[in-house]
Amino acid sequence: MNGAMFVDGDNIWMHFKGFSKKIHLDEDIEWEDLFLALEMDGIDLIMKKFYIIPYALHPTAANNLMHLGFLVMPTEVFGDKPLTDNCILVDAMETLLTNPLDALIIVSGDKDYLPLARKAREKGLRVIFVAFEEDTAEILKNEFEFIDLTPFVRLEVLMENDPTMSMGSAVSVEGDAL
Numbered sequence: 001m002n003g004a005m006f007v008d009g010d011n012i013w014m015h016f017k018g019f020s021k022k023i024h025l026d027e028d029i030e031w032e033d034l035f036l037a038l039e040m041d042g043i044d045l046i047m048k049k050f051y052i053i054p055y056a057l058h059p060t061a062a063n064n065l066m067h068l069g070f071l072v073m074p075t076e077v078f079g080d081k082p083l084t085d086n087c088i089l090v091d092a093m094e095t096l097l098t099n100p101l102d103a104l105i106i107v108s109g110d111k112d113y114l115p116l117a118r119k120a121r122e123k124g125l126r127v128i129f130v131a132f133e134e135d136t137a138e139i140l141k142n143e144f145e146f147i148d149l150t151p152f153v154r155l156e157v158l159m160e161n162d163p164t165m166s167m168g169s170a171v172s173v174e175g176d177a178l
Helices: 009-016 031-040 059-067 084-098 111-122 138-143 155-161
Strands: 002-008 044-052 071-074 103-107 126-131 145-148
Touching: 002 009, 002 084, 009 044, 009 084, 031 044, 044 084, 059 071, 084 103, 084 111, 103 111, 111 126, 111 138, 126 138
Parallel strands: 002 044, 002 103, 044 071, 103 126, 126 145
Antiparallel strands: none
């Protein structure tokens, strides 16, 4: 099953904004583990795109993401509004129309992607949202497959930012998680 992954880097970055330690989106999220989980579920990622406003991503991090197979897509800011969502929506829709895909993976919990996800499902694609559960719109979790991104964050990062977290509570998987 061929899949395409579109990562809203700004959405992920916002989740970590209140953390005491600076988070590195290329190192502190175990992307390869996520890719493996999807592969074990029968999805071959033929496209991986990571969208983010340029000042939020260090050039070394961009290089590291490219080594993980991502095409890093810098997005514009108009006034104080990043255009990341818009760029992903246009690019993903074009991809749906021009590539033989079976699955669409959206790494974001933003409900702005609901029309895209519904259109992909209407075209027969499997749609999976990957994001932090507490940051994900309920409608996305209710209508589509959902994978919590928390188990893919390095344990040290979670524990440094939540000293009450024990080793047993750091990663919890329920149901038919990947």
